[in-house]
Amino acid sequence: MVDLILKKRAGGELSDAEIGFMIRGFVDGTVPDYQMAAFLMAVYFQGMTFREMADLTAAIVASGETIDLKAIPGIKVDKHSTGGVGDKTTLVLAPLVAACGVPVAKMSGRGLGHTGGTIDKLESIPGFRTDLGLAEVAGQVREIGLAVGAQTGDLTPADRLLYALRDVTATVDSIPLIASSVMSKKIASGADAVVLDVKAGTGAFMQKTEDALELARAMVQIGRQHGRRTVALVTAMDEPLGRAVGNALEVHEALAVLAGEDPPPDLVELCLVLAAHMVFLAGRAGSLDEAGALAQGALASGAAREKMRAWVRAQGGDPAVVDDPELLAKAPERTAVRAETGGWVQRIDARAVGQAALALGAGRTKKGEPVDPAVGVVLHHKVGSWVEPGAALATVHGAGRGEAEAAALVREAYVLAAEKTAPGPLVHAVVGDEEYENRAM
Structure with a gap:
């Protein structure tokens, strides 16, 4: 494994057999985490050829079972x-x-x-x-x-x-x-x-x-x-x-x-x-x-x-x-996020809206965390839409966690302008x- 780390660190191209050896060893525990971590960092800086990527993909597939759909007619x-x-x-x-x-x-x-x-x-x-x-x-x-x-x-x-x-x-x-x-x-x-x-x-x-x-x-x-x-x-x-x-x-x-x-x-x-x-x-x-x-x-x-x-x-x-659909879970609290001024919606920062939903409990910051199925954000205006002063830009659906932070993130996500912007393709x-x-x- 040290040889493979050195080879990739120097920009070399690994063979199918070398990639297979590495993945099998990582799964069965003969290749330790610290060596695989070093290899991943070498790939991060040196990259891989398409052939190496295809071989790495094949080795990952071979590490477990596959679903056989051949008996089902048609192209799946x-x-x-x-x-x-x-x-x-x-x-x-x-x-x-x-x-x-x-x-x-x-x-x-x-x-x-x-x-x-x-x-x-x-x-x-x-x-x-x-x-x-x-x-x-x-x-x-x-x-x-x-x-x-x-x-x-x-x-x-x-x-x-x-x-x-x-x-x-x-x-x-x-x-x-x-x-x-x-x-x-x-x-x-x-x-x-x-x-x-x-x-x-x-x-x-x-x-x-x-x-x-x-x-x-x-x-x-x-x-x-x-x-x-x-x-x-x-x-x-x-x-x-x-x-x-x-x-x-x-x-x-x-x-x-x-x-x-x-x-x-x-x-x-x-x-x-x-x-x-x-x-x-x-x-x-x-x-x-x-x-x-x-x-x-x-x-x-x-x-x-x-x-x-x-x-x-x-x-x-x-x-x-x-x-x-009213049978789906509903959040107990709803907060309108209102526009402070009027204008055309020029941009909505998608990441900020996603972070708002995360603050409410709709997502997780690490694997295994529970999520609240009911909470989230509903937008009332999209790019290219006219907004009156004081109108609701969006509604935050909350359950007693992170509503103020979510509302602030949603408000910051909206950028209004005097001229209309058409949505991109x-x-x-x-x-x-x-x-x-x-x-x-």
């Missing part, structure tokens, strides 16, 4: 987001794409820091189970066309160990390490195709678009080297997605999209764009336009909403929530092969 499609504020797209996309006849199998994570986690959001639905076994995931996809579960200890255990070490050694924000971590879970989950939503902006892990593009290219390359149809979209995360930030609040908003009841336009647009790519990759349409029309049809007809009911029921949740770039990119943009 997964989707992954690098995380953002108010990003509840999976709650809409999974039933929407499944309603288009595309099997969806997804392993999701919990929230950490200012970004929310899909598993926390789903668990805010009364009775909803996310601790599915690997065979259970495959069986549910076969039965109703979709399943979303929490990552289990049997799936990519090396990734779990590596992430814990990266978290305490300041090596989380390394593109090779992020790319191999994300793609190992996607490959182990058994899908044939993957659509990646790589966020860029103040509320994202990658704040610069060029960094998000670099990460997107790395993950697409890894996916292809592992035989997966992989496409990435670099999307905006400068303001929260939709209006709601907080677990039950986001479920409520996702259900509004499925019901067509005053849904936020940006959330609907992004869900339909991602759905089009998933449906197209699955071969259910001859073009992205046709795939988009299928997705719009499934949303407008109520088929996606009906699939949501089946999904909630299959995982032990109360399907009545789909028709009556939701999709900055599509990363695939040249032919796919030309067809997509």
